[in-house]
Amino acid sequence: MKFGPVAIADAVGCIAAHTIRADGTIVKKGATVTAELAAKLAAAGITEIVAVRLEPGDIDENAAAERLAERMVGDAIVAESPFTGRVNMFATQAGVLRVDIAAIDAFNAVDEAITVATLPALKAVVAGELVATVKIIPYAVPQTLVEQALDALGNTPPVSVAAYRPSSVAVISTLLPGLKPSVVDKTLRIMRDRLEPAEAMLAADQRVPHEAEPLAAAIAEQAAGAADIIVVFGASAITDRRDVIPQALVEAGGEVEHLGMPVDPGNLLMLGRIAGKPVIGAPGCARSPKENSFDWVLQRYLAGVPVGRRDVQKMGVGGLLMEIVSRPQPRAPGSPERGPLAGIVLAAGQSTRMGAENKLLQPLRGKPILRHAVEAQIEAGLSPVIVVTGHQRAEVEAALSDLPVQLVHNSDYVSGLASSLKAGVAALPPEVPAAVISLGDMPNVTPAVIERLVEGHRAQPEALAAVPTLFGQRGNPVLLARAIFPAVSLLSGDRGARRLLDEAGERVIDVAFEDPAIAIDVDTPEALRALRS
Template sequence: MQFGPVDTQDAAGAILAHSLKLKGGALKKGTILDAEDIARIAGAGIDQVTVARLERDDVAENTAADRLARAIVPYPERAGLIRSHAFTGRVNLNAACHGVVELDAEAIHDLNSIHPEITLATLPPMMRVTEGLLVGTVKIIGYAVPGGALDDACAAARAALRVKPVIRKSAGLLLTEVPGQKATISTKAEKVIAARLAALGVTLAEVKVVPHKSGPMADALKSLKGDMQLILTGSATSDLHDTGPNSVRKAGGKVQRFGMPVDPGNLLFLGDLMGKPVIGLPGCARSPALNGADWVLERVACGLEISSDDFARMGVGGLLKEIPTRPHPRERKTKA
């Protein structure tokens, strides 16, 4: 692409690089100048204008953005994304449903390494999204880019971005109470969990409140409604064989994981009961603030398996904002 100042009389057919305020209305940057535009500019006493001219192999910004977006999201319905129309070299990719972001990070790195003016920016992987949220944006920075570079970018990031939709649409909640605990604690917890689920597009199918004992908990779990089961105990789980995990085993299920490298959220456990995922929520789930349980709940709701390696990778970026009401803060306050 050729770019720079030219005599006004020689600018016909070129792309105006900078907007001009003229009598009768402004000429916006990006305008392809015709004879009438040239006459208006000359009539205003402007002898030179800065323009861009495409060369033989160049692809105009909107055409390039559209081609790249179609390569990244070739089948929008399958990818859970909506492609916008190209404008000023940009195509937005918005979520078509509730879910989490899935992407091929290496492919996107490769795309962004090919040419500095061919770009894709996305949300982080596994981030929760709601319908309509902007997930990614393709931006062609100049007025045109070389066709060969565009071809390489399209090949590098083909089908590299998608939204994994929520498939488990309901959840049951089991709350336990310990002697002397206020009933309002369970009521508040139910409201917070219901709101957390609603943000995912998941309904709270049933709530059961039982004593903090493995037997009653196991009986309640066997008939608890919902596509997945959540347990929030009145006393924090402190071991793989504590009351909460034991209740899952007693009900005929299994516990696959206790503990995660995300804080708040360390004391989470994950299991399975009759084909339904069971998430033992840490005490911080009583707060609406982001915690490790959100990351697990979001993936489970979307039908994703969470391996030991997946859990291990959560540690990078897993130091989340402290919850003010936490009984045992990470850092002790010291007197000045």
Template sequence: MKAIPVAEAVGMVLGHDITRIIPGKEKGPAFRKGHIIREEEIPDFLSMGKENIFVFDMTPGMIHEDAAAGRLARAAAGQGIRLSEPAEGRVNLIAETNGLLKIDVDALKQINSIGQIAFSTLHSCQSVQAGQTVAGTRVVPLTIDEKEIIEAEKTCAAVFPLIQVKAFKSCRVGVVTTGSEVYHGRIKDGFGPVVERKFKTLGSRVIRQILVSDDRQMTVNAIHELIEDGAEMIMVTGGMSVDPDDQTPASIRAAGGRVINYGAPIFPGAMFMLATIGDIPVAGLPGCVMYYKTSIFDLVIPRLLAGEPVTRDDIAAMGHGGLCAGCDVCRYPLCGFGKD
């Protein structure tokens, strides 16, 4: 560090905290170590008796933590992300929209292995809300060799974007509810309201629900009817177990469904089916979706609404983290459920 007149310090990095004392009212740091001095702040320094201050003697090739964090954040951020102003060397990445958070996890690990860089994110493939902080980045020292930042920028450029929020599309959803007990009015349907509420939270709406008995042809007809009505996604609820009268998997196939996967390494949600009829996703939802706050629905459906393909391998990978802990108070997605 070196001492210079404060009037000559504009644009330089403050080397120590500057304390402001107002007797009986205030005592604390007015400017912190690492602050970049601005011209309009000179009168404040002088009013505190600081005609000379210590600043960092920045050697060529070194950059300040605020500038470094800003460059890292800009290099990493894709669609659906805005950046905060630097604060004590850190820049936050904030969701601009409700959507699916996507992180290139391998590239993130590479960046955090470069040197004195810290880049932290939420888990990938979870639903996030507009205004939510989804990542933050900074460097460890007050100043850092620019070569490390350039290396990180190159890593980001190779995979761009490192981090993004893919907005959910508003989807018209059709629901087929199977079960003779509901169809004949012996019990009240509890599945439809749950599915409707979940889709509303994700920005989509259920356009129609059709009740059918445990009959394959009735279910096939209902699926086709909903597609004719303009449904862009079909949920078939119930009838997903191995009981002889559970016809949902066979009905989805009979309706022309190309099955991506039947069965998932997810508890709750093992009896889930995902298929497509043309380009329309069709999901067979097991009963757990109605009874559990968080289930296979919350892992797969948001990806589909964000336009992400969900493959057999994707579902297989969900086994790591796919065991819900059944907490008394569900805090999903701030937990390990579904985090592969």
């Protein structure tokens, strides 16, 4: 392939390397120059163009990409038509993506002109999901390079989907005094959500004391039943092979294949087998819909992909999932996105512990404390952002005069926090599905904190609230869903939404943070001095 300047008189049949515009004539990048186009360019005063001329033995980018992609597609994969040297490959069924990593690496090592990119191997995918793409970088490649790339792939297609198989799963939950039945019920609901993409069935819900003998009997019973997979949710985490769950499996006639995983969250997962059926001792984090080691193992079993000791030991790279916030099941193709959530900043308080000063108006890092809280909501994409004023209304409003916020005055602010919360919620548009409630005296809450609360709500829209936690303790801001708004109108005094969260129980999403910003407010001169320093 030749690349470079070509006289316009010699350009017929060449490929334009760049888009050309001259006197109303447009030749797009990658287009073949015809005699008519060459004449128009010449008439416009163009004497030469940068173009590509194929040589004997060259294959144009689309033909090369199509041929290479044909060799790559395996089970449950379809390739689309080539375009600009690219062929995208999509899953035709839900399942687990299988990738021959060595073959892909060898393919990409042939030449810089020939590339393929895939999703991570053994990732759960849904029908219609883009899983791989072949891209030819220049406009053509030599036939010899294409042949080398085909040889690197071998005879077995390197990209395929192990489709989910009809499966049934038996769940055994162990119980201890103090473990609420609602926790087990919630675990089962989340488990059903995990099984739904695979169209798998929850075949049994058995609950026994957290003791080896009754658990062994339950495992043996399920092993003799129709379930394909047995999952044990323990009331206490598995910390040793001699612990209750591994010991019960052995007493039932099974074996423990592996205990522990290089995946976090989910280190304390047990792999076992009985009567030819896999047994999973679920880690505690499997009670949450967030992605963890349990998902990786369960998805593969549901697709008929074996998981053994060596497979587990290879999961460390990419196994740090601490910051992943994911949906319990894939988003349905074409489902509409909900509109933005709203924000409410409570800024009506009297700052009694600050003396004569209004803490919200005190400067911190170049701006009033209140502006930090308001700007965080704006930058997080909340809309509208409502600021509830009260004490020193005019001064507070002046501090925010240039910001796109809706000001709502609470004339009853002296009665306490509840009146401000009610005023803010009452001002929300009827179509808003939820609102993030921020305190005006928490300047260290960043947009990222708010965004993670919103992500938690979108992952579980049926929840009544989402709250940040620091070392297990709840903090601020909080996200309240519309379903809980009527209860806000019943609040009184100086209590905010804390009582509502307690009453909501399992329908509150706890979003864990390591950022102490959710626990820092400015109530005293000493606290302000500490922040400034």
